[in-house]
Amino acid sequence: METKVFKSNEVAAAAKLIAAGELVAFPTETVYGLGADATNVAAVKQVYVAKGRPSDNPLIVHVADVATVERFAQPLSAAAQKLIKAFWPGPLTMIFNLQPGALAPEVTGGLTTAAFRNPNNEATLNLIREAHTPIVGPSANTSGKPSPTTAEHVLHDLNGKIAGILDDGATQVGVESTVLDMSGDQPAILRPGAVTAEAIEAVIGETVLTEQHHVGATEVPKAPGMKYKHYAPNAQVYIVDQPTDWPAALKWAASQSVPMGVMATDDILLNNQLPANCEQFSLGTDVKSASRELFAGLRHFDTETEIKDILCSAFENKGLGAAYMNRLNKSAGQTHFSV
Structure with missing residues (x-):
């Protein structure tokens, strides 16, 4: 397979590939993600194959608007709506309870929850809009390796394994988004990122649990980065x-x-x-x-x-x-x- 690199003014061509069930890496303000139609089970399965990613490691669903989240998730709480207003688009991923059967188990890791993010990158927001579908987006790298912050990093790991890369230059934040679990009784950070617990607490007026970053060997993680080896170079x-x-x-x-x-x-x-x-x-x-x-x-x-x-x-x-x-x-x- 030839991996084509698209510039930010070639979003329409990249979106056609997503709509056709192909894999296209995309930029965000944090790292580059590996995109596939979140409603296309065959495409989502190929994400795991391309990355060499364990199948029980759930994927983040990237959306261009809140209405898309509301199509899949249970009604959003007042706290969730406040956080969306304060931090979206931006480096905050939130986990919500899903409507029954709303997303395939290949997306959720077999859980009844899913993680959603509205990335702060106009090229990718346009990609989602033009593909007319939310897209899954784990980091666009070989599983376990350092996450990619440039299109060149993606090409190094996935050249010939994916259809395309939407190149919008180097990312600005460099570490993946904060993952906040909003599916339980108390908000909990499952992966720290640029949006801090203090910033979240200031918006919602309640304490956020912060020491929730790991799961046991037999547990299914609710968010990426909780269970498997990550970010490791060869040295x-x-x-x-x-x-x-x-x-x-x-x-x-x-x-x-x-x-x-x-x-x-x-x-x-x-x-x-x-x-x-x-x-x-x-x-x-x-x-x-x-x-x-x-x-x-x-x-x-x-x-x-x-x-x-x-x-x-x-x-x-x-x-x-x-x-x-x-x-x-x-x-x-x-x-x-x-x-």
Whole structure:
């Protein structure tokens, strides 16, 4: 299969492929998603095949308007309506109870709930409108690998496996959307993202559960990223917890007989002498830029096949830092550099 790359002014051609049951990757403000008609079971099944994704890992349904959510979900609560008004379009995914039989089990992982998102990207909103259907959209990468933040990343993983890619440049946020479960008695964040618990609580006036990110081996996850290995490059990632730990980390790196990768903010890169065997990748100046560049950095070192270990800066686990650390911990397998 030839994977065609469409520019943002070629949405109509990409939409025709979606409508015909083909797979087309699309941009959002967070990462690139792998799109298929959410009402076409055969197309949805091909998403799992193309990614190598476990079939019990549910998919997020991307919509262009609230009316589409209301076609499939149980009546939206007052709190959900407030959150939609405050954060859509944007990096907030919400899980709702479904009307019976509204979506196929291939979309929901066999659950009676589904996750919905209204992405903040005009090209993709136009894609959904012109395809006349909501589209599923897991990250457009090989399952378990770092999520794609450019069309080039998608092409690297899925070239020849999907019909097309809608290219709208690099994404702005860089880590996937916040996933908020609105199907139970109390809102719960199942995956942290750019929309924080504090921001959600300020809108709805109630406490949001935040330590809900994992499920057991025999449980079906309600959202992506809760159960399976995610975001891992070929190299082993070591998290450097504090800026003061970097001299020791770099001394250890210098003692290794192989090339090493270093992902850190500009101040750390400027204030520490990198050993000759280390290649650097800048995470910018703060947690916002680091979140945007994290997956790009991990993918960069995947192309440097001789690099087997990567040292990467941590951030405080709050606000956007909670999303960054969630992804970094998973990419590292919870492995931290020990002084």
